[in-house]
Amino acid sequence: MRKDTGQVFRIEDYRPSDYLIPQTGLTFALAPEETIVTAQLEIERREGVAPGTPLRLEGDELALLGVAVDGEPLDASAYEATSQLLSIPRPPRSSRFTLTLVTKVDPSRNSSLMGLFRSNGVYCTQCEPEGFRRITYFVDRPDMLSVYTVRVEAGEDEAPILLSNGNLVETGKLERGRHFAVWHDPFPKPSYLFALVAGDLAVLHDEFITASGRKVALGIHVEHGKKERASYAMDALKRSMKWDEDIFGLEYDLDVFNIVAVSDFNMGAMENKGLNVFNDKYVLADEATATDADFANIEAIIAHEYFHNWTGNRITCRDWFQLCLKEGLTVFRDHEFSADQRSRAVKRIAEVRTLRAHQFPEDQGPLAHPVRPRRYREINNFYTATVYEKGSEVVRMIRTILGPDDFRKGMNLYITRHDGDAATIEDFVKAFEDASGKDLSQFALWYHQAGTPNLSVSTAHDAERGEFRIEIEQSVPPTPSESRKRLMHIPLAFGLVGPDGNDMQPAAVDGATVEDGVIHLKKRRHVVRFQGVKERPSLSLNRGFSAPITLSVEQKPEDLLFLARKDSDLVARWQASTTLFTQALIQGFRAVRGQKQAVFDDALVEAIGEIAADASLEPAYRALALTLPAEADIAREIGSHIDPDAIFIAREALSQAIAQRNAGVFATLYEGLDGGAAFSPDAESAGRRALRNVLLDYLAVGEGAPDLAVRQFETATNMTDRAAALTVLAHKFSGHEKSVAALASFENQYGDDPLVMDKWYQTQATVPGAGAVDLVRSLTRHRGFSLSNPNRVRALIGTFSTMNQTGFHRADGAGYRFFAETVLEIEKRNPQVAARLATALRSWRSLEPTRQAAARDALLSIAAPENLSSDLRDIIERTLA
Numbered sequence: 001m002r003k004d005t006g007q008v009f010r011i012e013d014y015r016p017s018d019y020l021i022p023q024t025g026l027t028f029a030l031a032p033e034e035t036i037v038t039a040q041l042e043i044e045r046r047e048g049v050a051p052g053t054p055l056r057l058e059g060d061e062l063a064l065l066g067v068a069v070d071g072e073p074l075d076a077s078a079y080e081a082t083s084q085l086l087s088i089p090r091p092p093r094s095s096r097f098t099l100t101l102v103t104k105v106d107p108s109r110n111s112s113l114m115g116l117f118r119s120n121g122v123y124c125t126q127c128e129p130e131g132f133r134r135i136t137y138f139v140d141r142p143d144m145l146s147v148y149t150v151r152v153e154a155g156e157d158e159a160p161i162l163l164s165n166g167n168l169v170e171t172g173k174l175e176r177g178r179h180f181a182v183w184h185d186p187f188p189k190p191s192y193l194f195a196l197v198a199g200d201l202a203v204l205h206d207e208f209i210t211a212s213g214r215k216v217a218l219g220i221h222v223e224h225g226k227k228e229r230a231s232y233a234m235d236a237l238k239r240s241m242k243w244d245e246d247i248f249g250l251e252y253d254l255d256v257f258n259i260v261a262v263s264d265f266n267m268g269a270m271e272n273k274g275l276n277v278f279n280d281k282y283v284l285a286d287e288a289t290a291t292d293a294d295f296a297n298i299e300a301i302i303a304h305e306y307f308h309n310w311t312g313n314r315i316t317c318r319d320w321f322q323l324c325l326k327e328g329l330t331v332f333r334d335h336e337f338s339a340d341q342r343s344r345a346v347k348r349i350a351e352v353r354t355l356r357a358h359q360f361p362e363d364q365g366p367l368a369h370p371v372r373p374r375r376y377r378e379i380n381n382f383y384t385a386t387v388y389e390k391g392s393e394v395v396r397m398i399r400t401i402l403g404p405d406d407f408r409k410g411m412n413l414y415i416t417r418h419d420g421d422a423a424t425i426e427d428f429v430k431a432f433e434d435a436s437g438k439d440l441s442q443f444a445l446w447y448h449q450a451g452t453p454n455l456s457v458s459t460a461h462d463a464e465r466g467e468f469r470i471e472i473e474q475s476v477p478p479t480p481s482e483s484r485k486r487l488m489h490i491p492l493a494f495g496l497v498g499p500d501g502n503d504m505q506p507a508a509v510d511g512a513t514v515e516d517g518v519i520h521l522k523k524r525r526h527v528v529r530f531q532g533v534k535e536r537p538s539l540s541l542n543r544g545f546s547a548p549i550t551l552s553v554e555q556k557p558e559d560l561l562f563l564a565r566k567d568s569d570l571v572a573r574w575q576a577s578t579t580l581f582t583q584a585l586i587q588g589f590r591a592v593r594g595q596k597q598a599v600f601d602d603a604l605v606e607a608i609g610e611i612a613a614d615a616s617l618e619p620a621y622r623a624l625a626l627t628l629p630a631e632a633d634i635a636r637e638i639g640s641h642i643d644p645d646a647i648f649i650a651r652e653a654l655s656q657a658i659a660q661r662n663a664g665v666f667a668t669l670y671e672g673l674d675g676g677a678a679f680s681p682d683a684e685s686a687g688r689r690a691l692r693n694v695l696l697d698y699l700a701v702g703e704g705a706p707d708l709a710v711r712q713f714e715t716a717t718n719m720t721d722r723a724a725a726l727t728v729l730a731h732k733f734s735g736h737e738k739s740v741a742a743l744a745s746f747e748n749q750y751g752d753d754p755l756v757m758d759k760w761y762q763t764q765a766t767v768p769g770a771g772a773v774d775l776v777r778s779l780t781r782h783r784g785f786s787l788s789n790p791n792r793v794r795a796l797i798g799t800f801s802t803m804n805q806t807g808f809h810r811a812d813g814a815g816y817r818f819f820a821e822t823v824l825e826i827e828k829r830n831p832q833v834a835a836r837l838a839t840a841l842r843s844w845r846s847l848e849p850t851r852q853a854a855a856r857d858a859l860l861s862i863a864a865p866e867n868l869s870s871d872l873r874d875i876i877e878r879t880l881a
């Protein structure tokens, strides 16, 4: 593994490479333990660089077998090679020459899953960000664009399928039962987009005709016997291709598009040119094995990787500091795609929940960094919620500021201007400024300044003068190495909701630019006055979640209740009920901490029943409105001195109060939603299942409580309903014979299907209470579990450490100690996965003192070994700093 060297990379040190590599030829002689890679690099000295300037190529754990220049083997004294670096101090003085390199790699022993590895016997690569240097020495940086021709050779039995980027140009037989394929990708690309796959796989074929009439052969490659499970992914792919043509005018550009599903993969998926490689979790789905959430994820990730073909591949990043250039933009595009395929409001609420759950704590803790960072020690640790999700929010705000037409013009300009480039965030922002004539310089701080801005808002109504005043003050909290912040341009969408529930349309008289229902905040303090407002309106703020900020507003509970019933903006309406829940839960938490009983406002508890039964609202929305904030959400809102046990007790109490008050309504609704009809994964049907399963959770209290869940578990005709019932049984009736029986029956039925078993691990990893540590520890010895497989690790250890507040944060520190040991075990196999897991402790400083001390001890024990990977060392040091 790559050991930490302490080296820090800084954006200001960027300079173009002295040498370019316009052509790259690669030959892979594949063998499980000893694969020989021959690289033929056409090297070109960049104009203005002195002849004979030393040439340096990066490597990582490479064994070099030979070097030749222009076909002549180089004497060992003419180069220096370590496993990390190949340097040729006196290369040819000519402006072009050919460098041939022969390296040897061992795919079977590559458990880091970076570079060339084997997953279930399939050869596969992952090169982003710095995996290509584990295959051959190279100028391994994203601005090094090269045209690749790749020859893959392997045993015909072992690997009947041979794939790489671009179009297939030649195939043939070789001696000793081997065969080969040659692939050529005409589009110059960075090394991180290189890919190779070879193995014995089943293929689902289809085709797509592009807007200009070109035929594209589509293939999804999966394990034998799983072809049927790829059909939803294929459908999502074709819808994505069509959508990008319709919405952005972007057509696919090669004759083939291949997707491969592998079972060992560090991330969700990878957008290699013409050959996307996926974690099989995000390809395989059918009603019997996948939940509605799985279907939605597949649709989103298939789209995301496909959309990268333009935003990422045709236009790539100049350096890794610009990662959000492709990721933030592509997340925005996949969000829009899903919104168009499903319910826009429901999708937007889900995005807000994800952002708050993952990005806000990152932005408010020791790992905070700008959307476009200025320095890093380990780039693998910057594939973060900030770069991806906040990066997407920033693009969304550009659209809000410009309006849809100028936004589209800006996108067109960005694409025509930079097609074939390795670009920067400055290039991106400039395209929108040029297309719209608007000045985005203050706005661009969203890329450069970390931290979640807060708006503190107060209002006043003067009935006599018919004036309504909103006073808003912005602040951005300090973050590591950025103590002083500059003022931001925040587009705040709002509405003044009149007593009849309709929006008032008063004109703003002064104070700030107000355009199309959006206040543009640019100064520290704004006072916006509206006239002709006879009756006091309820203020609906940050509609559609127009800016990724936090709000401090003094709002009367009756105003919030009114908005929760009436706001025409569904995102703000959902926010109103969520705010009411959060306030009630924080009060409940304080009561529990003070040894008192948590009591809740009747009006709130009653309103929930009304919302549940409101047939004018789509079921998916009602499911979201009925879902209480998660324990971690409550903790984040409380902010400090967190005691997860008290949060849990308060939340259970509110849940029971709601359940008891609305038992009759909920039971009737539950029965009425009984699907019966044939399964369909569409958003409507999924929404009904979501509502029904939220109701099931509420209904599992009181006399005979487990029976309904048992009935659903036994009669479910799809995985969504079955897994939901299992969760209710395992969490609410842990140890109960009916719960034990359900878990055993599930294991019996799905024991041979690892992706389904991940749900079983997840369900048990989140059983509340002190017993979870021992349960999770024992599950690490389960026959289906492996510390080497990222999906298993995330399902069990990842879920336990991020979703089980009472189990992980056990007051005696046992959860943390188990976690620290496990992270170090995983690091030996896969440093990237270990580092990602370790971020579960990033909010340790907001815990109450006893837990805080225990968490710190665990962090110190992870930091103790001398030879930590750069991945884990970087996370732990920043977390402790």
Ligand code: ARG
Pocket: 126, 128, 129, 266, 267, 269, 270, 271, 304, 305, 327, 380, 383
């Ligand atoms: N570019 C990929 C995506 O977002 C993610 C790959 C990240 N890989 C990694 N090893 N960090 O679609």
Ligand code: ZN
Pocket: 304, 308, 326, 327, 330
């Ligand atoms: Zn991406």
